Amino acid sequence: MGRLWLEQHIEVWNDVPPAEIVEECKLTLVGKILSELSINLLAFQSTLRRFWKIDEVNISIREARLYVAKFKNDIDRQHVLDRGSWLFSGHLVIFTPWILNTLLHCYDFSTCAFWVQVFGIPLEWCSVNMVERAVKHIGKVLEVRIDSKEGVSLRTVRVRVDLDV
Template sequence: MESTSQEGDARLATLCTRLGRLWSEQDVDVWDEAAPAEMLAECQLILVGKVLSNPSINFQAFQNTLKRAWRNDKVDITQREEGLYAFKFKSATEKQRLLDNNQWLFSNHLVIVKPWIPNTPLHCYDFTTCALWVQVFGLPLERCIEEMISKIVQNIGNVQEVKIEGREGMTLRAGRARVELNLQEPLKPGKLIRLEGRNIWLDFRYERLSHYCYSCGVIGHHAMYCKTIPYDEMKLDGKDNFSYGQWLRVEVREHSSF
């Protein structure tokens, strides 16, 4: 937190210097009074959201879709700034339920929600991260334990939760982890591990995966609109040479090209 404070002070000093005669540190109004208690209580029930890639959307359809998905007709949804939304709930329990399952789609676009942050303008909220459920495929049966799954996915983001699912008494189980991903970085298609001298490739499959680029692997756009790796450059000898594909989706029962 100290480094963040120092960065903020440095930015303020730079701003004052650039403004020169128009502005000085003496012109800064210092307000140390606490916000009204009723406003603080109201904000405690608010989530701030953004639709990734900021598509042009029908606001009424957006409201109806989310209310159905959340099974909550009483949440108040308002558009506060371009591409930013406020979701006000009737109780802290309702709000927390949404945060605990923070992975929602509208028209296959990722909807990111964040808790209210005191003294922070809406345009300063960070929507570059989101927690997604990642399933691991290809692990030997005897290795499918929580410790192993956590170790496997730790290099793709902050691991928040790990679950091993399967019928009671059955050896055949599947491992999944909720991982906070940096949405500005490419999705990881998998991981190569070595078990007792044998190399094994593990596929990662992402639950409820929104639009993502088959060229660069970043969520939020399609390959034809990719600025990092132009679409035509991915074609060799008339065949697509994509490093990413539909196999990253959980619902697609297909092994990756790796």
């Protein structure tokens, strides 16, 4: 059959990227739309800016369904990460922090964090350990919030879980 690939020289660079570019990249999120449909970039940008309530963010497409969002400050970037996943035209949009020396197509978008509300837990079982134990089978538990209302014995239990998508 012959050779299916050719040996090529691989050059290893020991250079370090400029510090100001690395600092700029730290304010960046990489995102992916889980859809095969083409997306209107202007509609995508304006919708996310409105959802995020952030005007000063530059969103650009880099590869098929891969986007880069550059923020002016870390507070806005963290706000988007903390609020979780997003929907655009009914399609899930996942954003993840920029990772040094990582190609865009190497980012992992196979999981997404969702808030799950848990019902039917007896009051005496409303502890972080017991709630984690109850929901660990659906995904990796990231955070547990147990809210109790003053003077009321009912409790709301919410768990942020990293789920396979």
